[in-house]
Amino acid sequence: MSGTKVIRVGDDYEVFIGRGVADQVADHVGDAMRVLLVHAPAVADKAEQVAASLRTGDRQVVVRVLPDAESAKQIGVAADLWATLGQAGFTRTDVVVALGGGATTDLGGFVAAGWLRGVPVVQVPTTLLGMVDAAVGGKTGVNTAEGKNLVGAFHSPSAVVCDLDLLHTLPWADLVAGFAEVIKCGFIADPQILRLIESDPEAALDVDGEVLPELVSRAVAVKARVVAADPRESSLREILNYGHTFAHAIEQVEHYRWRHGDAVAVGMVYVAELACRAGMLDETIVAEHRRILDLVGLPTRYEPGRWDELLTAMSRDKKTRGATLRFVVLTDIAEPARLEGPDPQWLREAYDAVS
Numbered sequence: 001m002s003g004t005k006v007i008r009v010g011d012d013y014e015v016f017i018g019r020g021v022a023d024q025v026a027d028h029v030g031d032a033m034r035v036l037l038v039h040a041p042a043v044a045d046k047a048e049q050v051a052a053s054l055r056t057g058d059r060q061v062v063v064r065v066l067p068d069a070e071s072a073k074q075i076g077v078a079a080d081l082w083a084t085l086g087q088a089g090f091t092r093t094d095v096v097v098a099l100g101g102g103a104t105t106d107l108g109g110f111v112a113a114g115w116l117r118g119v120p121v122v123q124v125p126t127t128l129l130g131m132v133d134a135a136v137g138g139k140t141g142v143n144t145a146e147g148k149n150l151v152g153a154f155h156s157p158s159a160v161v162c163d164l165d166l167l168h169t170l171p172w173a174d175l176v177a178g179f180a181e182v183i184k185c186g187f188i189a190d191p192q193i194l195r196l197i198e199s200d201p202e203a204a205l206d207v208d209g210e211v212l213p214e215l216v217s218r219a220v221a222v223k224a225r226v227v228a229a230d231p232r233e234s235s236l237r238e239i240l241n242y243g244h245t246f247a248h249a250i251e252q253v254e255h256y257r258w259r260h261g262d263a264v265a266v267g268m269v270y271v272a273e274l275a276c277r278a279g280m281l282d283e284t285i286v287a288e289h290r291r292i293l294d295l296v297g298l299p300t301r302y303e304p305g306r307w308d309e310l311l312t313a314m315s316r317d318k319k320t321r322g323a324t325l326r327f328v329v330l331t332d333i334a335e336p337a338r339l340e341g342p343d344p345q346w347l348r349e350a351y352d353a354v355s
């Protein structure tokens with residue numbers, strides 16, 4: 001890959017993918033007089049560099065480090081930042097910049113969505129998962145005691161800056177977790193993603209190689225296409241939730257000790273097993289889920305004996321309507337469909353098949 005790849009999300013904003021592009025964050029804040037930069041603890045050095053590049057003229061740059069990972073996604077963290085914005089006099093032409101993984105971009109986006117009912121946010125994802133998924137599409141939010149992402153808002157970013165060089169410091173387990181959302185895009189919409197991974201998994205996982213940028217661009221293109229067609233998830237966008245009903249249940253019952261990507265990997269196998277029991281998906285495709293996830297080192301199993309807790313957590317999924325659980329399933333690769341109110345026996349059998 002040479003140069004910066006630019007992917008438009010409808011008429012709304014652009015996603016910039018390249019090496020070194022975080023040095024250009026200042027180009028995306030316009031003439032804002034004030035910028036709040038929130039960042040994950042692990043990228044403090046980069047945050048200092050970005051803050052320095054933003055400090056031009058009279059602009060005031062306020063920098064705040066967030067609690068690590070999922071602990072950032074709490075209403076209290078957002079409330080503290082709203083107090084900061086109030087004290088610094090942030091107006092509707094001022095900007096929030098979020099630098100970090102998906103937890104940071106979800107929280108930063110939520111803070112921007114709430115302040116004055118919406119100020120611009122520039123998303124600068126620093127994990128693979130953030131680049132291919134979380135920072136794109138405008139879903140923002142926090143968790144509550146009752147479940148994952150239960151409070152939030154749709155708030156499109158004004159730009160998304162994906163600097164692949166930032167992946168050099170990302171721990172291996174977090175890089176691998178990001179592949180779950182890449183593989184999800186392969187299964188729901190772009191089989192070439194699956195072919196690229198299976199033909200050379202090692203090359204796919206090489207942050208300095210040529211395959212990873214291609215995978216990032218392909219996954220972002222899938223997300224951009226779906227989000228542009230259905231920004232507020234009235235129908236089509238639900239396909240981006242493939243595997244997430246079971247995944248979010250795992251995350252909640254594990255008190256967020258499981259990575260989101262790892263949970264999504266198991267969640268996709270669960271829902272493939274479910275679709276198989278519903279007679280919608282051939283078992284060879286279920287096996288293909290396990291094989292491809294295995295190739296990059298993602299989990300395909302969760303522990304036994306937790307069914308009741310998981311079922312309660314699944315009932316709070318946003319796709320549920322009344323008492324009816326709804327799942328995004330596949331009838332084939334790149335052929336998403338819905339399964340509504342499945343037989344409780346299938347739900348349980350699918351769990352037994354992944355535990």
Ligand SMILES: NC(=O)c1ccc[n+]([C@@H]2O[C@H](COP(=O)([O-])OP(=O)(O)OC[C@H]3O[C@@H](n4cnc5c(N)ncnc54)[C@H](O)[C@@H]3O)[C@@H](O)[C@H]2O)c1
Nearest residue numbers: 040042069101102103126127129133134139166169170260
């Ligand atoms: N809004 C959406 O559409 C959307 C989509 C997918 C996921 N998400 C959310 O994203 C979150 C998961 O995101 P994630 O997987 O990026 O996890 P994360 O944000 O928790 O980051 C994982 C870990 O990597 C560290 N880190 C981040 N960048 C680093 C870097 N460059 N070098 C070293 N360490 C670094 C973080 O500090 C953290 O400890 C979940 O909360 C999930 O719900 C949101």
Ligand SMILES: O=C(O)C(=O)C[C@@H](O)[C@H](O)[C@H](O)COP(=O)(O)O
Nearest residue numbers: 133137139148149237240241244318
């Ligand atoms: O962008 C979407 O739409 C997604 O569903 C992407 C998911 O990967 C992501 O984890 C999202 O945060 C889940 O959203 P939720 O609405 O189920 O909370």
Ligand SMILES: [Zn+2]
Nearest residue numbers: 181244260264
């Ligand atoms: Zn996800």
